[in-house]
Amino acid sequence: MGKTLFDKIWDSHIVMSKPEHPDAVYINTHFIHEVTSPQAFDGLRKRGIPVFRPQKTRATADHNVPTLDQHLPIKEALSRHQVEMLTKNTAEFGVELYGLGHPYQGIVHVIGPELGITLPGMTIVCGDSHTSTHGAFGAVAFGIGTSEVEQVLATQCILQYKPKRMKIEVNGSLKKGVLSKDIILYIISKISASGATGYFVEYAGDAIRNLSMEARMTICNMSIEMGARGGLIAPDDITFDYIKGRQFAPQGADWDKALAYWKTLYSDNDAQFDKVLTFDAADIEPQITYGTNPGMGMGVTQHIPALDQVEEKERPSFKKSLEYMDLEPGSALLGKKIDYVFIGSCTNSRIEDLRLVADYVKGKRKADDVVVWIVPGSKQVEAQAKEEGIDKVFAAAGFQLREPGCSACLAMNEDKVPAGMYCISTSNRNFEGRQGPNARTFLASPLTAAAAALTGRVTDVRDNF
Numbered sequence: 001m002g003k004t005l006f007d008k009i010w011d012s013h014i015v016m017s018k019p020e021h022p023d024a025v026y027i028n029t030h031f032i033h034e035v036t037s038p039q040a041f042d043g044l045r046k047r048g049i050p051v052f053r054p055q056k057t058r059a060t061a062d063h064n065v066p067t068l069d070q071h072l073p074i075k076e077a078l079s080r081h082q083v084e085m086l087t088k089n090t091a092e093f094g095v096e097l098y099g100l101g102h103p104y105q106g107i108v109h110v111i112g113p114e115l116g117i118t119l120p121g122m123t124i125v126c127g128d129s130h131t132s133t134h135g136a137f138g139a140v141a142f143g144i145g146t147s148e149v150e151q152v153l154a155t156q157c158i159l160q161y162k163p164k165r166m167k168i169e170v171n172g173s174l175k176k177g178v179l180s181k182d183i184i185l186y187i188i189s190k191i192s193a194s195g196a197t198g199y200f201v202e203y204a205g206d207a208i209r210n211l212s213m214e215a216r217m218t219i220c221n222m223s224i225e226m227g228a229r230g231g232l233i234a235p236d237d238i239t240f241d242y243i244k245g246r247q248f249a250p251q252g253a254d255w256d257k258a259l260a261y262w263k264t265l266y267s268d269n270d271a272q273f274d275k276v277l278t279f280d281a282a283d284i285e286p287q288i289t290y291g292t293n294p295g296m297g298m299g300v301t302q303h304i305p306a307l308d309q310v311e312e313k314e315r316p317s318f319k320k321s322l323e324y325m326d327l328e329p330g331s332a333l334l335g336k337k338i339d340y341v342f343i344g345s346c347t348n349s350r351i352e353d354l355r356l357v358a359d360y361v362k363g364k365r366k367a368d369d370v371v372v373w374i375v376p377g378s379k380q381v382e383a384q385a386k387e388e389g390i391d392k393v394f395a396a397a398g399f400q401l402r403e404p405g406c407s408a409c410l411a412m413n414e415d416k417v418p419a420g421m422y423c424i425s426t427s428n429r430n431f432e433g434r435q436g437p438n439a440r441t442f443l444a445s446p447l448t449a450a451a452a453a454l455t456g457r458v459t460d461v462r463d464n465f
């Protein structure tokens, strides 16, 4: 019987396997950041263990960094401490750090791919749930906890039970104004924030195949928001073209050898999945969330479910969620006034996202009472945006182009949405307090966010093309 892509990669990385026990899986690349690594390094220090393969570990500072004046000392004491610990630990243990001021610094899930560190066929982990992003390259990439970070630092392996396999096919063509962010928000709204729990998802179908690497990363990034362990997409020419020539990508004879292997990375025709779901791209309209988990989403022209449309057992949490959002069951979101627009995060802060937004807003101006933050995913994205004159388009539109970091994706740094305010955000989580205490988040695509920035309201981007 044929194998799924996931099985091909997983099986070829098993160091030890015993019935009724987790597999010991070799890890090709371990990314670390300032939030989930300090205790892991402390653990090593206490036991007197070195990092087993420091060259296979890459560090960046992203969650706690400010996105203005990065050349100055970090103002918040806790954030400053976290970033200083990362600098100290990586120096002591011989791990390469792309810290503040480094030309490669940025959000961990943005820099890995753009530097050519993330490659097809790899196993990749990071103490961060959105490690699933790297699966867009046909890698088995997943988030791990702090104690597992220590395990991987010490052994370059991880003990893991093999997840079940799910295939999600999206067929047909996307309508105008619909982006990959809308695909994934749509899928999550259909299967719920726990609909893929216990599975590793492979995305397939021509609507996925036709996406750029950036767009594929957006989809894999949010796999975790439906409970999946990770998501991946078989690599193809779009993948290989993206990787070729990047800083750490294989070159010359190494490239040829790698490419020959990468071309074997697909699910065989007769491979068995534990579950298969199929969607039609033509059914997807620009999406927006109305609640406090990413599964509470809908098409931008639709109405929030009325109470009697919600299953009885889910009504209490549904009500609580809408109270937090100060929204009425059964109401529409179109035309709703918003206060902030955040275009950034590891979901949508790559150069393609910024280009799309710049094309859309060129020559236009934001609504007066809206604050618009554009936060590039990395120093390289920031530099590229400046090279292309995108910074000028944003400045003319009244959008603030800031410096790279996780920023308002989560309230762990200076960038917070004030209490009670509504923010249209291109990030991946709309949990209570996620963007700041009592801040209210609508998740959407970069185009839907840009459209709202211009009107100051929830807007159907298709009306203004």
Ligand SMILES: CC(C)[C@H](C(=O)O)[C@@H](O)C(=O)O
Pocket (backbone or CB within 6 Å): 035, 036, 063, 127, 128, 129, 130, 143, 410
């Ligand atoms: C801080 C980190 C551990 C966390 C994660 O695991 O995803 C963060 O990146 C997030 O997006 O919530």
Ligand code: SF4
Pocket (backbone or CB within 6 Å): 062, 063, 107, 108, 109, 128, 130, 345, 346, 347, 405, 406, 409, 410, 427, 428
């Ligand atoms: S941008 Fe947001 S989702 Fe991504 S790693 Fe940072 S905090 Fe997590």
